[in-house]
Amino acid sequence: MTTYDRLWSTLPYLRPMLTITQDTIQYGVDADGGRCHDLLGTRCDPYVTKLLSGQDVDFTCQSNLVRAVLPWGLTEFDVHDVLNVFQVTGLTKDTDRYFMKASPARQGDFFEVFAEIDVLCALSTCPGGDLSIPLWGPAARDPIEVCRPLGVEVYQPAPELLEGWQSPKPSDYRGLHGLAPAVGKDR
16 A cells, blocks of 8 residues: 555445555565565464463554544444554465565654545554564564654644535445345245
């Protein structure tokens, strides 16, 4: 994901939610097939951690996102897919295994989006830090030394920039998905 890419809402609404307007990273695709601003992976969560390790872990990205939406009257069921901003991931060429690499982001880098509809964006700074040290296996270390803070700014575009622009409407599809309406009492 990078400048001018859009994030879309799910069916049945199917409308653009956010458009990326600036991205200081401009990572592209590296020699291993890695890309920045990951949509490939999900986020760490207590359920998979419990399944894989048998441990209850309360401080994961999923947990951070759940705590972030609670004040808005939302629940865990309202936390949907994520965009892992500044995270580099890919699939290995030989085995198609998921990999993560250290983030290229440095102080001053930013990722800017234009909200095309009303959205609530919840953020989590990865509890795994910038992914520059091993988090699993015999060489695993505590990632606190490579955790980085995020800054957020929200602003209203100048009115002249929005002249003639309208928030996208939900899809107007009103079909029945190929199903005929029930007719008569015998159906």
